[in-house]
Amino acid sequence: MMNSAARPPAMSDVAALAGVSHQTVSRVLNDHPSVRPETRERVAEAILQLGYRRNSAARTLVTRRSGTLGVVTPATALYGPTSTLVGLEEAARVVGWFVSVATIRQFDGDSMHTALEHFLGQGVDGIAIIAPTTEVAQAIAAIASPVPVVLISSASDVPPVPHLHAVGVDQRHGARLATQHLLDQGFADVVHVAGPQDWFDAQDRLAGWREVMGPGAPEHVEAGWDAADGYELGLRMAREGLPSAIFAANDQLALGLLHAFWERGVRVPDDVAVVGFDDEVGAAHYTPPLTTVRQDFGALGRLAVDSLQAAFDGKDVARQQIPAELVVRASSVRPA
Amino acid sequence: MMNSAARPPAMSDVAALAGVSHQTVSRVLNDHPSVRPETRERVAEAILQLGYRRNSAARTLVTRRSGTLGVVTPATALYGPTSTLVGLEEAARVVGWFVSVATIRQFDGDSMHTALEHFLGQGVDGIAIIAPTTEVAQAIAAIASPVPVVLISSASDVPPVPHLHAVGVDQRHGARLATQHLLDQGFADVVHVAGPQDWFDAQDRLAGWREVMGPGAPEHVEAGWDAADGYELGLRMAREGLPSAIFAANDQLALGLLHAFWERGVRVPDDVAVVGFDDEVGAAHYTPPLTTVRQDFGALGRLAVDSLQAAFDGKDVARQQIPAELVVRASSVRPA
DNA sequence: CGTCCGTGGGTGAGCGCTCACACCGACACG
DNA sequence: CGTGTCGGTGTGAGCGCTCACCCACGGACG
Structure with missing residues (x-):
């Protein structure tokens, strides 16, 4: 049964039903080790019974991680960009990231700026840019993004801006x-x-x-x-x-x-x-x-996500290329 | 200048700098009429100076609107689905919706269920499903989504489930x-x-x-x-x-x-x-x-977004078809 | 001259979650 | 038998915003 659309169940509702505190519910959800198996069981059951889903907005608010990646891609059905997008999405999902997309008609500085602001306003954890032009790279360099940005490109002359990385197939x-x-x-x-x-x-x-x-x-x-x-x-x-x-x-x-x-x-x-x-x-x-x-667009997507993840975790990111195949x-x- | 990565500026910071309350800042951001032009000006300046961006997680938490649409699409570079996705994104952006994508390799009930849960957990305002199979429709019917779902499909036999709509090009x-x-x-x-x-x-x-x-x-x-x-x-x-x-x-x-x-x-x-x-x-x-x-994938995207929006606002949604062209x-x- | 209302603005609560920390009992150790 | 430690759990604060409500002030009106 669905309960009426009034308010979706919150953690406290689950806690009440299971006879524990909201914190214990949180622990169960986050796989914290120190919860007794039987408690865990009771909580799991309450979750199921209420149809509880954790509110990711609340989570994002406190953790400052949205679990979302922004991807900028040209507004066409071109094979390369499209395949890259698919590869990226699959790689991102594997590591638990959502993918939010913004398409742009032209890769000029203005469109790029708009797209980036769009994503930063949403609080994405990282941004990937598919099929960039030189102009794009300059626009990005100008924006000083607080989150890592990866250019999907084999370009050798990506501007050396902090938080700006590049991966690509070796064109x-x-x-x-x-x-x-x-x-x-x-x-x-x-x-x-x-x-x-x-x-x-x-x-x-x-x-x-x-x-x-x-x-x-x-x-x-x-x-x-x-x-x-x-x-x-x-x-x-x-x-x-x-x-x-x-x-x-x-x-x-x-x-x-x-x-x-x-x-x-x-x-x-x-x-x-x-x-x-x-x-x-x-x-x-x-x-x-x-x-x-x-x-290999699958590998490309994985590489992009990996480097975004590394950058997000504050690690050093090495430039990487994927070989192409005749x-x-x-x-x-x-x-x- | 960027301030140090400690904490991005919040509304209260802007308020303090402009010498007003956080509420006034909120009013400026939301274009509330009753703010004196000079106050508005001061706030705008403070926003610019601090590089303030409103935290959408906090906003989502209280408004219960994420401003995000989920789109499920097949994990291929096929022309139809891809073009539909692009059309959808453009239409969504026009009305202020972000688009989050999930690709699936097979349109069976399980994959579909996973994708939908993924989106519902994220708190999307609506879901669009591109290129559905009959099996998909059944899976959706089973899930009782709290948000409207639109099938991009010309199918005449979409199951009559509440919150489930369909738009399409007249195949x-x-x-x-x-x-x-x-x-x-x-x-x-x-x-x-x-x-x-x-x-x-x-x-x-x-x-x-x-x-x-x-x-x-x-x-x-x-x-x-x-x-x-x-x-x-x-x-x-x-x-x-x-x-x-x-x-x-x-x-x-x-x-x-x-x-x-x-x-x-x-x-x-x-x-x-x-x-x-x-x-x-x-x-x-x-x-x-x-x-x-x-x-006409552009028109298709607009139609899908329109019907999602209508459904979200609680209006009645009429089934609609777009003609095709030889x-x-x-x-x-x-x-x- | 008191009352009413509109304009411009402030105050406080609370959305649902995580994080830091406190607590409590059990068991080990000197 | 006191003291430490550790597994298991609870408490409270606070993330940054919006919403409901309150307040001050000034002009219109009887």
């Missing part, structure tokens, strides 16, 4: 894998279609490609993250001349390229090889199936 | 649009590749297709939501015989079909037309570009 490494793979397949002329250069991830993928290509690297092309951008670019390339291979900064760009090439009768990988980044759902079923770089499919394998 | 209508479009194009033999039938959305898309096809409808095929399922099915169809058109329950299934057909040299739409559902990012760039059904692309247009 540069992933980019090297992709580029090297294309070279190994015998495609000498590997062009990079880069993502928006204010995104850390896009910067790093570009850098990784450059590292492998060395000083003789051709010019890269800059684009957005969307398939439409890749499509436009693909049409232009088909018109103006094709490289032997293209490393696209994400799978959507690659998809757009594939579309344009298919439409123009350019064969992949025969006429031009294509590699993406992300291994999004469905990449295995593009036309042709797309070689790409996979990131997934080879038909779009980049040299025809026999 | 059935969308399916009718897709099917009718194929018939209008002259494809008589429209087969449906259905999603998992324990999902409300999958049920409704199937039902919509059936409505249009009438009693002479062919058998539908049941599958999961993934491209891999579509791919397998596509291979089988290419082997065992093709219908004139296929209406797939989502874009990923359609993508898998396209992949299989391309691999087997089956031309789309010449040999078989294909229509999907969702209009996910990239669907415009599949091979060929995919005809599909688009849902997006015609090359995959379903009869060749001239």
Whole structure:
């Protein structure tokens, strides 16, 4: 039975029913060792009988811990950010943290400031920021957060601000894998279609490609993250001349390229090889199936939560990177 | 300047600095009319000077409103659920609600129960559940939540439980649009590749297709939501015989079909037309570009939040549906 | 000139919990 | 047989806010 909606049962109600003090109930709830088993039993029964749930607001008020993490993420259904969010939530729940989300349309300083204030006002224990731009990092540096903040990013140049940490998948490494793979397949002329250069991830993928290509690297092309951008670019390339291979900064760009090439009768990988980044759902079923770089978002989430937790406990937090993994499919394998 | 991390400033600190009582500070914060402008000014200045932020835990404790909404969503980067989440968050923020998320791997009663308890323990003001299965609805019916719950679903058979509401995009209508479009194009033999039938959305898309096809409808095929399922099915169809058109329950299934057909040299739409559902990012760039059904997730989020708000305020909540929209692309247009 | 009411503001209680500490009996030890 | 120690439990304060209520003052009104 539910009791009437008047007031949910409080600790004192449980205590009264079990014939103990509120403090003993608290001890039972918090697994304090020194409670006699039979007392514990009686309390547990009273809790069940009343349908008692402890009031987390009261708890937060006195402990100054809300048990909530704030996550800032772009307001899109992009594969990377979304998967990161899921990974984060699962990792957070394992260690008993709730995840509160705020989406933002643009990663400028103002939006960021608003989002952070939003979370700080709520009293979160830590904040994670997914897919940040350089501008974001500056905005964060300016706000002097009383709680730890982690940037989900492989950026090497995160400003050295106290309480600001960074974890990420090693984008540069992933980019090297992709580029090297294309070279190994015998495609000498590997062009990079880069993502928006204010995104850390896009910067790093570009850098990784450059590292492998060395000083003789051709010019890269800059684009957005969307398939439409890749499509436009693909049409232009088909018109103006094709490289032997293209490393696209994400799978959507690659998809757009594939579309344009298919439409123009350019064969992949025969006429031009294509590699993406992300291994999004469905990449295995593009036309042709797309070689790409996979990131372990579960591990990423765990790493982010770990470092937030360490920072929260006042420990030192080491910067950490997760390696990426190449997934080879038909779009980049040299025809026999 | 930050003051030392000892204790964040409280209302009384602001009051002392401004030379008023804590109550006046509260009035300023809550926009109470009867405060003299100059007093208001003084308080505002003190707030700024101390970097004061009101403690939401204390506020929640006394008002019994946490200002937080719980959202349960599947632990995947699927386009539909993700977009819904984003839509919900934006709508919630507009009316001043935070969004806390819990992802679940399986929509069985147990996971659902855990997630709900998780939120109720946190004291959320309302709960939204994205992409529910029939089993979920039963689990919710069993839990007697003290706060309103909204199922994001177009299901017509949501159990009539108090505090349980439902909003959704009209899946059935969308399916009718897709099917009718194929018939209008002259494809008589429209087969449906259905999603998992324990999902409300999958049920409704199937039902919509059936409505249009009438009693002479062919058998539908049941599958999961993934491209891999579509791919397998596509291979089988290419082997065992093709219908004139296929209406797939989502874009990923359609993508898998396209992949299989391309691999087997089956031309789309010449040999078989294909229509999907969702209009996910990239669907415009599949091979060929995919005809599909688009849902307005922003409107969906607003609707969900509205109904939660109405329920929270004790008003009556009418069931509401949002229409879907057909997006015609090359995959379903009869060749001239 | 007393009464009434509205404006601007203060006072105190209490939301439900945890933390620090007091207490009490039992048992060990010198 | 006094003194220490320790398991098991209770007491009271207080976290930072809102809510209900009270108070002072001034102008309007009969």
